[in-house]
Amino acid sequence: MNPAVNRAVNPAKSKKVAANAVALVVALFFAFPTYWMVATALKPRKDMLTSEYDLLPLSVTGTNFATAWTKPGFLQSLGNSLVVTLLAVLAAVVVGLLAAVPLARMRFRGRKGFVMLMLVAQMAPFEALLIPVFLMMRDLDLLDKLPSLVLIYFAVTLPFCAWTLRGFVNGIPLELEEAAQVDGCSRWEAFRRVTLPLLGPGMVATSVFAFVTAWNEFLYALSLINDQSRQTLPVWLSGFQSQFGTDWGGAMAASALFTLPVLVFFLIVQRKMVIGVTAGAVKG
Template sequence: MRAKRISANAVALVVALFFAFPTYWMVATALKPRKDLLSTDYDLVPKTVTGDNFASAWNKPGFLESLGNSLLVTLSAVAAALVVGLLAALALSRMRFRGRRGFVMMMLIAQMAPFEALLIPMFLMMRDLDLLDKLPSLTLIYFAVTLPFCAWTLRGFVNGIPLELEEAAMVDGCGRWGAFRRVTLPLLGPGLVATSVFAFVTAWNEFLYALSLINDQSKQTLPVWLSGFKSNFGTDWGGAMAASALFTLPVLVFFLIVQRKMVTGVTAGAVKG
């Protein structure tokens, strides 16, 4: 048993290092001076550490505006997708109505559609709604893209919560809404965390629609802003790596915030109702 445990831990460590290495290389490259960036020596540890690349990325025009635009669009889309997805999941899990299975199948098919293949119809739709070059267009698109996954995933979590818990709470005097709020919703913490993280990462990293629908530089998002480090004269690899490291920080912060709710969500509902 001990040998198996050591082997499993060793394999897990190797896999973790494999996936963590690109992030480490990005940060290490961002900390290198410009003269060391194009060196043929693959230094895993920078010989000289500098913060000039981070200062260059932070002071690059449009960073704070693009950061604000990305946060506004992403958080709005994620919040809307979670609310609507949760309501849809409750209806599909707790109610029996004609066409329920067909609707579930349609959600599954919607997730299989290539995101890039919908660019032209989405562009025409936003043009007809007079939403081109406006941030609400990205919010609507990211909401539509993440909603099927949120509803599908949350439906599985709702199915995993026994209906008897809600019925017991209703017997004790809670209404249907009170039973959901006091019992089911706290137990859905892990599901809400998982779906919110996926939705946040999907909307945060999206580049194609942000580039195609937004022409005003004051309304561009961070992925489009990141492309500005490449020009006809070459690529500022140090600045690009530093900007990419800054780009990942909001995702990390968001995960740390919602991750706190995961443990409390697992146990909070078990003692309520």
């Protein structure tokens, strides 16, 4: 090989190796807490309460997972979380799409101001709204009822969904819809047959982020729901801490089970999510 070409190739390979090494370190950094959670859940109690940090469990047991699975209220809380999260995310994605299309395709007075309001809504501290939201739900007679959480999670995730989907709609050329209309489609048919299928990856990516936000929410679920039969999984997880101490093995096992639905959903839509995230970065 020509020495000049060899010198040009080596720096490129070195940069690639360095980038892969950095990516591996970052991946391990973010994956380590999850590994530590699962490893702790598999440890017996005697190995858990020690000052030594063993990365690999000396012995493995499934007792902690059995404790978490059989703890009263697990399946019911799981069902409550799934119902509340799925309804809120579905409503936020649908309404967000209905808001994103006119914001991206139409030009009307106040459009930029409305977009700025969506950004302001996302920047508002979630915890600072607890008292007014609590009073509102009390006046609506929605305390201790799951629809209150559906409404709150819908309101929290809606600005993000509308803002993100607006970027995806902007990334689809308007000429595609116009060509479909020339071929005889109505405006709705052109959107349904041309634009909506192309928005699939973007809707998947948006729904994943909205799902994680609603699934992990704890403060409002704790403040608005006192009935244990209606509590969600994040509130149920706090039951492993009592005045007598914390059952760390059961808490870690329950946390692993709590993470499982999100992990499964992410693995199913991973490919489309990556496509959607990169497509949404083109235009905003």
